[in-house]
Amino acid sequence: DTAVSQTPKYLVTQMGNDKSIKCEQNLGHDTMYWYKQDSKKFLKIMFSYNNKELIINETVPNRFSPKSPDKAHLNLHINSLELGDSAVYFCASSPADRGLRGYTFGSGTRLTVV
Amino acid sequence: SQQGEEDPQALSIQEGENATMNCSYKTSINNLQWYRQNSGRGLVHLILIRSNEREKHSGRLRVTLDTSKKSSSLLITASRAADTASYFCATVFSGNTPLVFGKGTRLSVIA
Numbered sequence: 001d002t003a004v005s006q007t008p009k010y011l012v013t014q015m016g017n018d019k020s021i022k023c024e025q026n027l028g029h030d031t032m033y034w035y036k037q038d039s040k041k042f043l044k045i046m047f048s049y050n051n052k053e054l055i056i057n058e059t060v061p062n063r064f065s066p067k068s069p070d071k072a073h074l075n076l077h078i079n080s081l082e083l084g085d086s087a088v089y090f091c092a093s094s095p096a097d098r099g100l101r102g103y104t105f106g107s108g109t110r111l112t113v114v
Numbered sequence: 115s116q117q118g119e120e121d122p123q124a125l126s127i128q129e130g131e132n133a134t135m136n137c138s139y140k141t142s143i144n145n146l147q148w149y150r151q152n153s154g155r156g157l158v159h160l161i162l163i164r165s166n167e168r169e170k171h172s173g174r175l176r177v178t179l180d181t182s183k184k185s186s187s188l189l190i191t192a193s194r195a196a197d198t199a200s201y202f203c204a205t206v207f208s209g210n211t212p213l214v215f216g217k218g219t220r221l222s223v224i225a
Binding site for chain 2: 103
């Protein structure tokens with residue numbers, strides 16, 4: 001069984017479009033995250049979210065918005081896509097005590113903006 | 115933002131040799147974690163070491179932590195071709211902060 005699943009795995013879209021990436025975890029974890037990995041493999045936190053609190057990295061453009069219909073899902077919506085948004089986006093989850101234990105990552109969504 | 119810095123950026127060794135990767139960070143931490151990322155895949159958690167621990171083992175992995183030097187090392191003994199991957203250290207500064215990753219070390223194990 002896949003613990004953290006993301007869809008789609010690949011996404012190619014034109015500049016200016018709006019797109020969403022879905023993430024689901026079946027681990028019963030309380031906190032979910034979105035990370036962006038750039039072409040140099042650098043991983044940067046975008047959001048962390050649990051039932052009580054959304055923490056946004058202040059460097060993330062407001063074109064990016066997380067949406068969580070329930071505890072097991074954290075989707076990423078991106079408006080007005082730009083070329084610089086091309087990257088691999090990873091969803092992850094962890095138990096309630098966040099960084100005090102390891103994270104479980106999804107397999108990533110490779111977004112290409114043309 | 116605070117992040118770890120891995121050293122070296124790339125490492126190529128023969129199968130059977132040991133591989134050592136280092137990580138340095140900037141401020142006090144709650145714990146430090148190591149992850150592996152195979153090409154085109156997600157990250158896999160390998161090991162977590164808390165700030166009050168100095169050494170930890172898991173199978174062929176040995177992690178050390180020196181909080182006075184703000185550094186950690188990951189040793190993979192008797193490496194295998196399947197160990198070929200990128201290895202990242204990640205730090206947690208407090209219980210409520212998310213993982214902050216370093217830039218990673220790309221390990222190639224040649225059969």
